[in-house]
Amino acid sequence: MEKIKTLLVDDHKIVRDGIKMILNSAPNIEVTAEASNGVDALKYLENNNNIDVVLMDISMTELNGVDATEIIKKLYSKINILALTMHSEESYISKMMNAGALGYVLKDISSENLIDAVKTVAEGKNYYCNSVSNTIISKLLNPSNSNKHQKTSILSKREISVLKEVTKGISNIEIAKVLEISNRTVETHRRNILKKLGLKNTAEMITYAIKNGYVE
Amino acid sequence: MEKIKTLLVDDHKIVRDGIKMILNSAPNIEVTAEASNGVDALKYLENNNNIDVVLMDISMTELNGVDATEIIKKLYSKINILALTMHSEESYISKMMNAGALGYVLKDISSENLIDAVKTVAEGKNYYCNSVSNTIISKLLNPSNSNKHQKTSILSKREISVLKEVTKGISNIEIAKVLEISNRTVETHRRNILKKLGLKNTAEMITYAIKNGYVE
DNA sequence: TAAATAATAGGTATAAATACGTACTTAATA
DNA sequence: TATTAAGTACGTATTTATACCTATTATTTA
CATH class of the missing domain: 3.40.50.2300 (Response regulator)
Known part of the structure; x- marks a missing residue:
């Protein structure tokens, strides 16, 4: 064999x-x-x-x-x-x-x-x-249970970029400079990320990013 | 043998x-x-x-x-x-x-x-x-190189508790309730944590906490 | 015993993030 | 073609976090 x-x-x-x-x-x-x-x-x-x-x-x-x-x-x-x-x-x-x-x-x-x-x-x-x-x-059996995580992959490319910058601990204004967009756009992306993932603040966002392999 | x-x-x-x-x-x-x-x-x-x-x-x-x-x-x-x-x-x-x-x-x-x-x-x-x-x-050979990380263990017990709560994504007021202290005390602990570790905000704090095994 | 650290907490001010609404352009899709 | 999603951006308001300063008490250490 x-x-x-x-x-x-x-x-x-x-x-x-x-x-x-x-x-x-x-x-x-x-x-x-x-x-x-x-x-x-x-x-x-x-x-x-x-x-x-x-x-x-x-x-x-x-x-x-x-x-x-x-x-x-x-x-x-x-x-x-x-x-x-x-x-x-x-x-x-x-x-x-x-x-x-x-x-x-x-x-x-x-x-x-x-x-x-x-x-x-x-x-x-x-x-x-x-x-x-x-x-x-x-x-x-319980798709609603996993909606939060399912939506992971729904993050757009730009949102993922923003998420990565956020984990570096820099402010929206600095992120804006790095990505060459307005800080208001960064704010919008952050808001959309939180909404999509069902999170409520920076702390949860970073924990999420690390656990889901967006950084490191 | x-x-x-x-x-x-x-x-x-x-x-x-x-x-x-x-x-x-x-x-x-x-x-x-x-x-x-x-x-x-x-x-x-x-x-x-x-x-x-x-x-x-x-x-x-x-x-x-x-x-x-x-x-x-x-x-x-x-x-x-x-x-x-x-x-x-x-x-x-x-x-x-x-x-x-x-x-x-x-x-x-x-x-x-x-x-x-x-x-x-x-x-x-x-x-x-x-x-x-x-x-x-x-x-x-270069102790200054590692000062930032050396200071890890300098966090007091209470500061470590606060750090752990911070990674949960809850606000100072909520942390205060959990630890049964004033939210002003939580603020002071957070400030001291940032100072001791040479960090500047929540984002860096959480990345630090996860990388150094304070959570998970 | 004197000095330092840990844990507590307030005053005041500024900086940053979040909430919610709106809006334009482009590209992909039903 | 009409609709949707992505990417961009602003107005306004509120909530949180951060920056300083000061201060008390208890414990630990030099």
């Missing part, structure tokens, strides 16, 4: 090493390559045509997992991607699935289930670990 | 599994137990007297790595603790070392170096991975 060839993408070497040992212990899975960020992963895929499944972390320097997933699916549609991350927030899940991931598992998964996940995704099927599928199901 | 008995504390099962395989592959190290947070780690140590080295993550629910380290060193001074985390910020390093950790390594460490680290710490000696020792050295 042909082994499933995987590419591990995670910025922590010791985590890669550990997962490598776990997957290599499965008879029909092989860790063929690894990368510490999205850019390195893309470089590897450019030069090699032997990967079946990519295990992708989300939080990485250089190129994050969501964007990397999107690019990989565009360039190499046959490669299946399994998100392997510590983020259980719905916004991350939907971002990764929209980007083209087939599966989504958290890092508190057991070795056995991780092996299952890789096999399932390799067959082109979806795989979610329990807590992730619960999140998805509760969203389907 | 007697094996070094270790306790792994990390909230992600797959990470524990991986590190377990790495350490168990070393002839004189053995992963004797594991815990997913500080509380569970303490429970294990209460009932068992067989651990030489604790590998401790920092960010965990229930009881974080810094506090857990402090408690373990007080109760079981013979146990040596190695911090194993993704945080390279100086504030985390000094917090863990002050709490009583002997070593500090990042999760991008190689398997070989991790095994070295465990052996070194087991002998009661300090171990730092390269990037960590560089951070420490640059601090010694």
